[in-house]
Amino acid sequence: MTVPAWLEVLDETLAACRAHGRADLADRLHRRRGADPGGTRLAVLGFPKQGKGYLLNAVLNAPVCAVGDAVTPPVPTEVGYAAEPGAALVGRAHERIPVAVERLTGELGARPAGTLRRVEVGVPRELLSAGLVLIDTPPVGDPRSPRTAAALDVLADAHAVVLVSDATAPLTAAELALARHVRTWCPHVVLALTKIDVCPGWRAVAERDRTALAEAGIDAAVLPVSAVVRQAAAKTGDTALNAQSGFPALLAWIAEQAARGPEQSAALLAAVGVRAAAAELVDTLRARAEAAGQDAGTDQTTLLNRAQRRGDELRRQNLKWQNLLADEIADLSADAEYDLRERTRTIVQHIDRTFDEGDPGKVWPDFAAWLDETLAEAVETNYGWLAARAEWIAQAVAAVFGTRYERDLPDLRLDGSGAATIGDVGAPRIERFKIGQKAFTGLRGSYGGVLMFGLVTSLAGMPLINPVSIGAGAAFAAKTIHDEGGMRLQRRQAVAKAAAQRHVDDVFLRFSKESRDAIRLVQRRLRDHFTELAEELSEELTAERETIIAGSAERERRSASLRREIDRLAALHKRAGELGLRAGRVPRELSA
Structure with a gap:
């Protein structure tokens, strides 16, 4: 059985409507195809x-x-x-x-x-x-x-x-x-x-x-x-x-x-429906082609020049962030060491004032507790300041690439300030002035007073040991004991100062080393992060260049495909017009 010509044109147009996502047009043509011919x-x-x-x-x-x-x-x-x-x-x-x-x-x-x-x-x-x-x-x-x-x-x-x-x-x-x-x-x-x-x-x-x-x-x-x-x-x-x-x-x-007649009506109805659907599809495809032409208005050379400018900008950014990171890390290292030195210097000054005025034998327990707490606080504060400064450096370097990169930064949290591992200051060997030592020192000092004043009073006919010489010996004994006690106190103060200052110096040396290690760790993390970011941007730029080159051919292919489809639909429109003409209606033609 021969299929009517109008049915072939209708089915071809129906398939085109479905292929181009026009279900509404396809539904109308489908209803016309299945309409009751009687x-x-x-x-x-x-x-x-x-x-x-x-x-x-x-x-x-x-x-x-x-x-x-x-x-x-x-x-x-x-x-x-x-x-x-x-x-x-x-x-x-x-x-x-x-x-x-x-x-x-x-x-x-x-x-x-x-x-x-x-x-x-x-x-x-x-x-x-x-x-x-x-x-x-x-x-x-x-x-x-x-x-x-x-x-x-x-x-x-x-x-x-x-x-x-x-x-x-x-x-x-x-x-x-x-x-x-x-x-x-x-x-x-x-x-x-x-x-x-x-x-x-x-x-x-x-x-x-x-x-x-x-x-x-x-x-x-x-x-x-x-x-x-x-x-x-x-x-x-x-x-x-x-x-x-x-x-x-x-x-x-x-x-x-x-x-x-039913056949004439079916043919004419199909011809009009095909022409209407084909006209709408052609309008849609022409709009798509015009939009694609506008998108392609910026030619390949312009796009490649734009990509080249972005590449030059990326190279300048690479040089800028590397210099900025090196400068900021150097400043951070110097500033962190100075901050810790300044804090320990203040502690040393307080140590000097404390032992210039106090007896280590009496104040050392309270002083040792204060010194450990103060050193721990100084180290923690220095580490906190270092961590905050590291975060600021990360954001400053990220700003070179753009504000949208300031939120995706590496983890710069340090393992800890190490303040909890600061050892207790060791108590110095403090020499005490015992009773026996005082008695011996007093006898040694009283000998000179008794002898001196005994000889003077003997000229007056008095014996060597007399009340005057004994009193002088007692006075000399008391002064000798007092002077010896003062010298022993100064030696204890000097020993305590030296012990405390050695402990402060040990803490400074240890934690200044840890601070420098932490700064180097921050530098490596930031360097690796931003190097990876720069490589990703470079790869994106390379891919963009390749896409621009490939996109030109793809746009040309799509444009040619759209033109072929428009020509095919225009041909369907024309065939439907010929069918309508034979069915008794002269339609207007669609310009392809």
Whole structure:
């Protein structure tokens, strides 16, 4: 069995819509592909309060559609032929709920929003007996409204459309936009100008509407009608009055649509749908190609020059951060040693004052505790200052690369100040002035006094040992003991000072070495971190250069692919136009 040409074009366009992510277009074409070939579907669209319901009721000579203040169904109402009047509500899962025609309005009002797909109504009218289905759509309004979406969704399988606009005013910009959209997707469109019975100037409005449609490139006749006059003529059987209503011309147009052969209708409907979908796809691809062209507006040479400038800047940054790190580490080492030296010097001064005034034998226990605590505090403070200065150096070096690198810094926490491992100061050997030593020193000093004053008093005839010589010996003994005690105190103070100062010097030497080791550790961590960062930036720059070079070829490839796809879609558009021409419609061509 030979596949119709229109079906081949439709399937190819359907595949293109899916390939380019246009599921909405693919769904419309799919519905046209699977449409029932045995009938004609005619949709009636319009904005609110334009007389759409009155128009349909007048066409059928039956109160089928809601009019006036009655609630308009939020879903399409399909009116077809039936031997007996009846209605059914079709749910989202295609379930059918039979409803009496007279109870239809109440049943619709009781249904929750979003539960219905459409309403089907059957009436015994000869106009519908050949398979014609009239579709009353919800009023068109806000593009985001579900009612508008439901109304425009009918275009996917409509063979013809009657646009409704009243004669109170010419077509608005929104109505022209709706007409343009409808004509894009539907091969046969007519504009029904309603309410001419209450608008004396309807002829001028009709002429202005014809002009506006022609200027917009919309092929649609304008048929003035009056539903009120039509219904009055139907009641009285007045043929002349019926002619004045304008409905004979509208009914003739509807009969013409229903009389078309199914194959001709299917081919024409497919051709129009393919052309509409292809035009939208071509517009999308052209916009993508233009965007790609704008992105490629900066040519490869400019991009490479920009990358070269960034490379030069990176080399300057490398030299700058290395010099900055070396200078700051040198300053930190000198400042840390000076800080520790200054703190220990202050401690030594306090040691001198303490032992210039006190006896080590009495104050040494309290002094030793104070010295250990003060040295530990000095070392901890020095380490804390060193750690804070190291963090500042890290941030200063990171700022050379940019502020965004200041947050991702290496761990510079030191293992500890080592203050807890400071040994206790050893107690010096303090010589005590014991009782026996004082007695011996006193006897030694008293000998000179007794001998000296005994000889002087012997000249006066007194014996060598007399009260005067004994008193002098006691005085000399006391002075000798006092002088010896003072000299022994000075020796103890000197020994204590020397012991304390040696301990301070030992602490300084040890922890100044640890401080220098900590600074070298900080330097190595920062050096390794920023060297790695510089290498990563250099690799990124190299990759960027390679991407720029490869991107030019890729952009050219994508551009050529887009051009080929646009040409292919334009060819489909042209083939669909030829099919439409053979089916009885001459379309406008799409420029590729």
